Amino acid sequence: MSASLPPIHTRIWHEEPEPDNPYATRAAYCRGYDVFGQMVGKARWVEILVLLFRDELPSPAALDMLEALAVALANPGPRDPAVHAAMCGGVGGSTAAANLMAALSVGAGRYRGARDVFDAMAAWQAVGGDLARWTEQVAKFDPKAVDIWPAPERPPGFDPHGVSTATIVRQLLEALAAIGAAAQASPRLCWLAEHRTAIEAAIGLPLDISGVAAAAFCDLGFTPTEGEMLYLLLRLPGAAAHALEQENAGFKQFPFYPVELTDDPASNNAAAAQETP
Amino acid sequence: MKGPELLDSHAGVLRTRVGACWPGKRAVFRGHDLHQDLRHSDWLELYLFGITGRRFAADQIKLLHAMWVITSYPDARIWNNRVVGLAGSARSTPVLGVTAALAVTEARIYGGIGGVRAIDFFQRAGKAVAAGQDLGSFVRQELEAGEYIWGYGRPIDSHDERLAWLTSVAGELGLADGTHFKLAREVERILVDDLGKPALRMNYAGITASLGADLGLSSREFHLFRIPLVMGGMPPCWLEAAEKPEGALFPTPCHGIAYSGVPQRPWGK
Numbered sequence: 001m002s003a004s005l006p007p008i009h010t011r012i013w014h015e016e017p018e019p020d021n022p023y024a025t026r027a028a029y030c031r032g033y034d035v036f037g038q039m040v041g042k043a044r045w046v047e048i049l050v051l052l053f054r055d056e057l058p059s060p061a062a063l064d065m066l067e068a069l070a071v072a073l074a075n076p077g078p079r080d081p082a083v084h085a086a087m088c089g090g091v092g093g094s095t096a097a098a099n100l101m102a103a104l105s106v107g108a109g110r111y112r113g114a115r116d117v118f119d120a121m122a123a124w125q126a127v128g129g130d131l132a133r134w135t136e137q138v139a140k141f142d143p144k145a146v147d148i149w150p151a152p153e154r155p156p157g158f159d160p161h162g163v164s165t166a167t168i169v170r171q172l173l174e175a176l177a178a179i180g181a182a183a184q185a186s187p188r189l190c191w192l193a194e195h196r197t198a199i200e201a202a203i204g205l206p207l208d209i210s211g212v213a214a215a216a217f218c219d220l221g222f223t224p225t226e227g228e229m230l231y232l233l234l235r236l237p238g239a240a241a242h243a244l245e246q247e248n249a250g251f252k253q254f255p256f257y258p259v260e261l262t263d264d265p266a267s268n269n270a271a272a273a274q275e276t277p
Numbered sequence: 278m279k280g281p282e283l284l285d286s287h288a289g290v291l292r293t294r295v296g297a298c299w300p301g302k303r304a305v306f307r308g309h310d311l312h313q314d315l316r317h318s319d320w321l322e323l324y325l326f327g328i329t330g331r332r333f334a335a336d337q338i339k340l341l342h343a344m345w346v347i348t349s350y351p352d353a354r355i356w357n358n359r360v361v362g363l364a365g366s367a368r369s370t371p372v373l374g375v376t377a378a379l380a381v382t383e384a385r386i387y388g389g390i391g392g393v394r395a396i397d398f399f400q401r402a403g404k405a406v407a408a409g410q411d412l413g414s415f416v417r418q419e420l421e422a423g424e425y426i427w428g429y430g431r432p433i434d435s436h437d438e439r440l441a442w443l444t445s446v447a448g449e450l451g452l453a454d455g456t457h458f459k460l461a462r463e464v465e466r467i468l469v470d471d472l473g474k475p476a477l478r479m480n481y482a483g484i485t486a487s488l489g490a491d492l493g494l495s496s497r498e499f500h501l502f503r504i505p506l507v508m509g510g511m512p513p514c515w516l517e518a519a520e521k522p523e524g525a526l527f528p529t530p531c532h533g534i535a536y537s538g539v540p541q542r543p544w545g546k
Contacts (some may be wrong), residue, residue: 008529012536015531022530032539039544053541097373105380108484146397146496148389163280255289263308 016171062185075238082107090243091254103239114231120214121224131191135199157211165206173212174185188215301473328501336450349441349509357382361511365518366526395428396499397488399457428483429491437475457492
């Protein structure tokens with residue numbers, strides 16, 4: 001081994017080696033806590049999740065909020081584009097990682113995805129404690145510079161195809177706001193729950209689950225980049241389960257949609273162009 | 278039409294003009310029978326036709342090929358290549374390694390964003406100059422507005438070894454005299470000589486974006502063209518790592534981690 005091994009720097013994780021092998025771990029510490037010696041069997045999953053991002057644990061109410069949000073996000077369901085993508089992997093017998101990569105890639109976007117959460121959180125970040133300005137901020141949201149992401153097509157955190165607030169969105173907003181209310185751990189969620197109708201009228205669209213998640217992540221003290229990561233992470237379990245379900249069910253049960261090709265060299269008559277594969 | 282009515286109108290069918298396949302029969306690629314009409318296509322020519330719907334001349338395709346070739350570095354230390362190398366070392370599949378590494382290439386300080394913003398910069402600069410603005414004043418205006426001049430400067434070494442080679446290929450093909458490439462060289466002179474910023478020499482994004490703009494590529498089209506840009510160097514990184522003992526690419530002992538966080542403390546509530 002080279003004597004001048006360039007180190008990887010971290011404030012998160014420290015490992016002590018076994019005396020006989022510098023590559024085998026005797027003890028692993030997350031933010032100073034002995035993970036295998038003391039946390040395993042005692043700590044909640046959301047506790048180590050927060051500790052990976054922060055030095056200190058938040059209030060019990062904040063942990064309860066994060067756990068409740070994780071339950072809500074665990075499965076976006078097979079109608080969601082990210083889960084649909086994972087199922088496209090599963091049905092063909094793709095690798096497990098490919099199925100999750102498919103869910104991550106599609107679920108990363110500005111429609112129903114993690115970039116929408118990032119954008120909505122950036123709007124919260126821009127208004128600081130002046131919550132009343134959020135509606136105006138989110139309405140005029142504009143990242144300006146040309147980017148690898150397609151340009152936003154509406155204020156982030158709202159459903160572009162919605163008619164009224166979906167019941168599950170309202171239920172999640174009210175549940176999270178209530179969990180944090182007593183400890184004053186959910187100021188944005190409470191404000192959003194209180195003013196939702198007026199905000200939606202001003203925006204012209206109903207709130208989406210990404211908008212609730214964005215407010216929750218901000219109330220939990222996460223930055224937009226952290227919220228984006230957590231949204232990607234917390235939605236993966238459903239993608240995994242649905243991918244495996246489709247793999248087991250087989251491709252004959254999975255839709256292969258008819259096509260209407262408008263630029264067909266074989267013929268311009270509609271009958272030929274509407275053949276079903 | 279909007280809301281659920283709009284979604285209903287799209288449900289259960291693919292309406293497309295880009296193409297379709299009928300297994301056992303034929304396939305259509307942007308209005309052409311893929312097998313009858315396009316089977317002899319150069320792959321990059323087909324790729325660009327798919328992106329733009331336009332046909333490119335043979336010399337233009339050669340230049341675009343050169344952009345891919347001269348940045349195919351099989352060096353597993355480079356961050357994106359390290360991903361594919363680590364995949365080989367960890368005995369993952371080559372496709373998982375390469376696709377993850379390509380995704381990693383769509384980065385902020387290299388790769389993705391630099392390319393799209395550089396071509397956007399050259400197109401805006403080109404329009405400003407065509408409208409009568411002095412290029413120097415346009416560059417100063419961008420800097421004064423706090424804008425980064427995309428296409429200039431490089432994180433590790435400001436001299437980009439690829440530029441002279443690509444310039445020579447463009448010259449041999451007669452494609453080095455376009456408006457945007459000339460403008461790109463003039464921007465470098467303004468940054469380095471007039472504004473005293475020697476670190477802001479043209480980089481690979483700058484030269485490829487300006488040459489790409491001269492080929493008529495939009496920012497989105499250029500971004501899509503760049504997807505496999507560095508892929509040529511990746512498979513060798515996977516292969517070599519897969520041939521080494523498992524876990525032997527950049528193994529990190531415990532003392533290879535410099536921890537600077539909270540000291541050890543007891544867990545308990």
